[in-house]
Amino acid sequence: MCDVNKYYKIYDEIKDLQPEDTLQLIMEAKNDEEKHFFEMLGNYLLQEKQKKVIERNLF
Numbered sequence: 001m002c003d004v005n006k007y008y009k010i011y012d013e014i015k016d017l018q019p020e021d022t023l024q025l026i027m028e029a030k031n032d033e034e035k036h037f038f039e040m041l042g043n044y045l046l047q048e049k050q051k052k053v054i055e056r057n058l059f
Contacts, residue, residue: 017045 022042029035 014041015045015048017041019046 019042022038022045025038026035026042029038
């Protein structure tokens with residue numbers, strides 16, 4: 001069984017990443033798999049911010 005708390009800690013750290021942080025991760029990726037993972041992560045975080053803006057009628 002996995003350590004669920006460990007993954008929640010990772011989640012809390014990841015959701016606070018800024019766009020420049022994900023860009024740096026993409027640029028420093030060691031291979032295509034890592035690059036793709038960080039690109040997906042950046043896109044997810046951007047989509048979540050976009051949802052909040054739309055929900056608040058700020059767009």
